[in-house]
Amino acid sequence: MQQILVNGVVLSANYALIALGITLIFSIMNILNFAHGQMFMIGGFMVYYVYGVHGLSYGLALATAALVAGAIGALFEIGLFRRVKRIAAREENSMLLAVGTALLLENGALFAFGEKQRGVPPVVGGVYRIGDAFLPANRLLVVLVSLALIAALLLFVQYTKPGRAMRALAQDREVTCLMGVDVGRISVLGFALGAALAGLAGGLLVTVSGVNAGIGTAVSTKAFIMIMIGGAGVVAGSILGAVALGFAEAIGYALLPGSVTYLLIFVGMILFLCFRPQGLMGKPWG
Amino acid sequence: MSMQSLPTPEAQRTGPRRVRFPGIGAGHAALLLALAVVLVGVLPVALSGRPYWLNVLTNAAVLSFVSLGVWVIFAIGRVNIAQGAFAMIGGYTTAILSTRYGVPFWVCLPLSAVSAGLVGALIGWPILRLKGVYFAMVTLSLTEAVRLAFLNGGEVTNGASGIVNVPRPAGIDSPLAFYLFAAVLLLLGLLGVLRLATSRLGWIFRSMRQNEELAASIGIDVSHYRVLAFSLCCALGGIGGSFFAVFHQNIYPASYSVQDSINFMLYCFLGGLDYVLGPVVGAFVLVIGFELLGELQEYQSLLYGILMIACMLVLPNGILSLWPGRRDTAKAEDGA
Numbered sequence: 001m002q003q004i005l006v007n008g009v010v011l012s013a014n015y016a017l018i019a020l021g022i023t024l025i026f027s028i029m030n031i032l033n034f035a036h037g038q039m040f041m042i043g044g045f046m047v048y049y050v051y052g053v054h055g056l057s058y059g060l061a062l063a064t065a066a067l068v069a070g071a072i073g074a075l076f077e078i079g080l081f082r083r084v085k086r087i088a089a090r091e092e093n094s095m096l097l098a099v100g101t102a103l104l105l106e107n108g109a110l111f112a113f114g115e116k117q118r119g120v121p122p123v124v125g126g127v128y129r130i131g132d133a134f135l136p137a138n139r140l141l142v143v144l145v146s147l148a149l150i151a152a153l154l155l156f157v158q159y160t161k162p163g164r165a166m167r168a169l170a171q172d173r174e175v176t177c178l179m180g181v182d183v184g185r186i187s188v189l190g191f192a193l194g195a196a197l198a199g200l201a202g203g204l205l206v207t208v209s210g211v212n213a214g215i216g217t218a219v220s221t222k223a224f225i226m227i228m229i230g231g232a233g234v235v236a237g238s239i240l241g242a243v244a245l246g247f248a249e250a251i252g253y254a255l256l257p258g259s260v261t262y263l264l265i266f267v268g269m270i271l272f273l274c275f276r277p278q279g280l281m282g283k284p285w286g
Numbered sequence: 287m288s289m290q291s292l293p294t295p296e297a298q299r300t301g302p303r304r305v306r307f308p309g310i311g312a313g314h315a316a317l318l319l320a321l322a323v324v325l326v327g328v329l330p331v332a333l334s335g336r337p338y339w340l341n342v343l344t345n346a347a348v349l350s351f352v353s354l355g356v357w358v359i360f361a362i363g364r365v366n367i368a369q370g371a372f373a374m375i376g377g378y379t380t381a382i383l384s385t386r387y388g389v390p391f392w393v394c395l396p397l398s399a400v401s402a403g404l405v406g407a408l409i410g411w412p413i414l415r416l417k418g419v420y421f422a423m424v425t426l427s428l429t430e431a432v433r434l435a436f437l438n439g440g441e442v443t444n445g446a447s448g449i450v451n452v453p454r455p456a457g458i459d460s461p462l463a464f465y466l467f468a469a470v471l472l473l474l475g476l477l478g479v480l481r482l483a484t485s486r487l488g489w490i491f492r493s494m495r496q497n498e499e500l501a502a503s504i505g506i507d508v509s510h511y512r513v514l515a516f517s518l519c520c521a522l523g524g525i526g527g528s529f530f531a532v533f534h535q536n537i538y539p540a541s542y543s544v545q546d547s548i549n550f551m552l553y554c555f556l557g558g559l560d561y562v563l564g565p566v567v568g569a570f571v572l573v574i575g576f577e578l579l580g581e582l583q584e585y586q587s588l589l590y591g592i593l594m595i596a597c598m599l600v601l602p603n604g605i606l607s608l609w610p611g612r613r614d615t616a617k618a619e620d621g622a
Contacts, residue, residue, distance in 0.1 A: 026419075032419040032422070032423065080595060080598075080599065083599060084598050084599065084602070087602055088598070088602055089602060089603060090559065091418060092360070092365050092555075092559070093598050093602050094598075095365060095419060095422060096551065096552070096555055096594060096597075096598060097594070097595060097598040099548055099551075099594060100591050100592075100593075100594030100595040100597075100598065101591070101595065102591075103548075103587055103588070103590055103591030103594065104588065104591035104592060104595065106587070106591075107585070107587045107588035107591060108588065110588075111588070217544055221426065221427060221430055221544075224423040224426065224427060225427065227423075228420065228423055228424065228427075232419070232420065259434050259437055259438060260434075260438050262430070262431075262434055263431060263434040263435055263438055266427050266428070266430065266431035266434070267431065269427065270409070270412070270413065270424065270427075270428070270431070273412065273413060273416070273424065274412035274413075277412075277415050277416055277420070
């Protein structure tokens with residue numbers, strides 16, 4: 001039982017990073033980033049190459065993961081989403097574009113990195129014992145770094161000037177323009193930041209469960225579940241969603257055989273949405 | 287929206303010119319007839335010695351049939367990424383009924399449509415309250431959920447090893463027969479959806495896409511019609527799945543993935559969302575184009591990804607929007 005709780009905490013902390021990234025992009029741009037899982041995967045591969053293959057420091061590897069994923073996000077915003085949002089007749093267009101970027105990244109990664117499952121050695125060795133539960137030091141590191149990053153992001157969005165501009169943009173795009181905010185620049189920053197968070201999450205989790213080029217869709221689906229439970233576009237909601245999914249997964253994997261866990265999570269989520277379609281914290285719509 | 291695109295009250299009362307034709311309208315009838323001549327008359331003769339290409343066209347025809355369902359959902363303004371799941375439900379219905387209980391295919395086919403349509407109505411009723419990306423996210427999860435459900439179905443679905451040796455339908459045993467069956471299926475589906483799109487129901491669906499609240503305010507029972515549209519879409523998926531189950535003579539939980547659901551959507555987009563013929567054009571172009579790629583086939587997903595992005599950047603309204611005469615119809619529909 002205690003082991004389940006410990007595992008739940010580890011998963012929740014990492015999932016919160018993923019959910020925060022996708023929420024950031026969604027609330028600022030009103031775009032659902034289907035490629036979020038693929039950005040996670042690319043972050044994982046960056047850490048694999050920098051830290052695992054070349055043996056450089058793990059901090060440097062994480063920074064590379066964040067930078068590469070962030071750069072991809074920024075490029076997507078500048079090169080693709082901006083134009084499509086301008087010319088699109090229907091809102092579905094930017095959604096399909098997002099799906100296209102996900103396919104592009106996934107298959108690009110397949111050719112660049114191969115299809116093998118890759119792992120890296122743990123960053124720190126040793127195991128802590130909490131009551132009856134075991135907590136490897138490496139997983140503790142993942143939790144602590146995740147929590148630190150979440151705190152840093154929340155402080156950034158709350159107290160800095162670009163952060164305030166992002167929140168304003170999420171509330172009302174037109175009025176934010178009128179206030180003299182450079183909307184284009186803030187959009188790029190938001191997209192890059194969200195993508196970088198996905199890359200960081202991937203870079204952290206690769207030390208626990210490894211990475212392969214095909215995990216993107218599964219991670220994106222998890223991200224969608226989290227923001228649907230929590231309420232799309234709400235920061236507190238995305239963290240709640242991450243905690244809900246993290247614990248559901250930890251409990252399910254301990255008690256049920258393999259894929260039944262996710263079946264139950266899907267069924268539970270659809271039932272939950274019947275009663276609360278806007279999620280736990282979301283604003284009601286439709 | 288510019289002033290001139292707003293119709294005058296008179297124009298609204300008399301309605302668009304198509305309504306004056308009973309049925310599907312003269313232009314559409316001619317189009318459908320021409321398509322029938324090509325599909326059933328010309329192509330089988332031209333390809334009679336080439337079973338491989340007949341199979342390719344069979345595939346394209348049934349894939350476009352399934353995509354017609356996705357098109358109906360686009361018509362009410364939702365993005366359905368669950369069509370693969372409903373094709374799977376239809377496929378399993380046929381496979382289980384025909385292998386376990388010896389039910390003939392011609393009974394299985396309508397039963398597959400009914401089962402997929404019923405599941406669609408049951409699931410659609412709550413989730414259709416969601417809109418836009420929220421609906422897209424739920425349907426994407428649904429594809430995964432249904433796959434997992436069949437994977438864990440125990441004795442009934444036979445887990446990951448799926449159901450093999452699904453018997454072929456009576457009277458259909460050659461590639462040519464399968465092709466003709468698929469072509470007729472597609473023509474019937476197209477006739478049905480064209481009839482739907484030009485009927486009062488079609489205008490109701492389009493009004494819901496433009497503004498659901500407004501549609502509700504003039505007395506349209508929105509929740510009733512959207513469930514109707516969704517279960518229709520799912521039934522088309524179920525029929526397609528049933529066809530593929532006997533065509534490939536097997537079905538596995540891995541037969542339809544999220545990728546397939548996305549492809550159905552891509553066909554609609556590529557052809558053009560404003561045109562009933564859009565999914566058909568999209569599916570035929572992509573399926574045949576893919577066969578012509580030859581060596582490059584292993585890059586299929588990558589090419590689809592690039593194509594999707596290029597399509598959004600250069601041709602956001604699909605291939606059919608290049609057709610000069612038809613663009614105005616689309617505009618009129620959007621402005622109405």
